[in-house]
Amino acid sequence: MSSKFTHVSASQIKTYLDCPRKWYLQKIVGLPSPSSASTELGKDIHSIIEAYFRDGLDIPETDTGAIAKRGLEYLPSRDEDLSIELGIHEALPIKDSPVPIMGFIDLLHKGAGFVRIIDHKTTSSKKYTKTSKELGYDVQMNIYARSIFDNMQALEQVEVVHVYYGTKAPAWSSSVSYVLTRQENDDHFNEIVKTIDKMKIDAIKEENEVEKNLEACFKFGGCPYRSECLLKRKEIDTMTQTQSQDLASKLGLTAPKAPAQTAQVEAKIQAQIEKPLAIVPPYERRSLFIGCLPQKSTIAPVTFYEAFREEIQMICNQFQVFHLSQVDYGKGWNAFQSLLASQSWSKTTTAIYIDPMSDEFTRVGSLLIANASTVIRRV
Numbered sequence: 620m621s622s623k624f625t626h627v628s629a630s631q632i633k634t635y636l637d638c639p640r641k642w643y644l645q646k647i648v649g650l651p652s653p654s655s656a657s658t659e660l661g662k663d664i665h666s667i668i669e670a671y672f673r674d675g676l677d678i679p680e681t682d683t684g685a686i687a688k689r690g691l692e693y694l695p696s697r698d699e700d701l702s703i704e705l706g707i708h709e710a711l712p713i714k715d716s717p718v719p720i721m722g723f724i725d726l727l728h729k730g731a732g733f734v735r736i737i738d739h740k741t742t743s744s745k746k747y748t749k750t751s752k753e754l755g756y757d758v759q760m761n762i763y764a765r766s767i768f769d770n771m772q773a774l775e776q777v778e779v780v781h782v783y784y785g786t787k788a789p790a791w792s793s794s795v796s797y798v799l800t801r802q803e804n805d806d807h808f809n810e811i812v813k814t815i816d817k818m819k820i821d822a823i824k825e826e827n828e829v830e831k832n833l834e835a836c837f838k839f840g841g842c843p844y845r846s847e848c849l850l851k852r853k854e855i856d857t858m859t860q861t862q863s864q865d866l867a868s869k870l871g872l873t874a875p876k877a878p879a880q881t882a883q884v885e886a887k888i889q890a891q892i893e894k895p896l897a898i899v900p901p902y903e904r905r906s907l908f909i910g911c912l913p914q915k916s917t918i919a920p921v922t923f924y925e926a927f928r929e930e931i932q933m934i935c936n937q938f939q940v941f942h943l944s945q946v947d948y949g950k951g952w953n954a955f956q957s958l959l960a961s962q963s964w965s966k967t968t969t970a971i972y973i974d975p976m977s978d979e980f981t982r983v984g985s986l987l988i989a990n991a992s993t994v995i996r997r998v
Contacts, residue, residue: 629759640831907991
């Protein structure tokens, strides 16, 4: 077993199930994982709720505090039997995992004959919330439930709860719960153990031997390791024509076809080589990739938020918010649209990737297309 794979967490397992190569690059190779405005906002809300229960502090009268306060109606009162940010690896260790499982239960609520595992979730839209049935299969909640069952032998069921904090207007919050039985948890945890066993095997492999899921390249604004993964020379150089066409097809691009080896074709190619070409200076090239990535490129596209990090931060600071969407009546996005229209892209940014289903594409997609010299769209 790799010396770097000494423990596992629910988030690691979820990443591995999504794309084993992404997990490998993040946890075994140790490539940094960039944060985002939504991630930082989620951390802030967790910290506020934690301080409310652990230290008895009031919810601050801020925009972030207002989001946190909306979830209080779904949470127990502070005078009940609660454990806050409980480390299961220390207080409730799981006994039969291939490697130690680490994790923190946001809020453990115990009462007469019941145990509730509560997890805080921030999300921009209700469409990202789980149903009760989906929650019963959730990897994280089944790991937490396992830690309870392993250490409370008389208990036959536990309630798992997601409390959702809506981060975008209009204001909302909600709660979803599921009563998980010991038998259900046994079945789900057996599958989790099988996944951990696969992770142990992959942890000692070479990077190019670990499976990659190309469909995960575009999730959640784009995988931060897609350039490292897709442009790996030792893989590209050994690709057959069929493999390269298959990769391009999965990426939504048109794969190059092998030229017919005829004198007529060779003559056409030579004529094109000898034909004078208009040279476009590098600082004037702006390529926009909509829902797709280049199969081969000397410069990998950056995500929308990577490209405009400074501009977005400047506007957020101006309105004293964490994200453009938190500004009332769309004024944050309006300010960014005006800024983009007046100054276009930075000269140092030659290629941008954007998800066509994302909010940012809805808001500024037309402006990005207007400013791009080349637009490559997934079909």
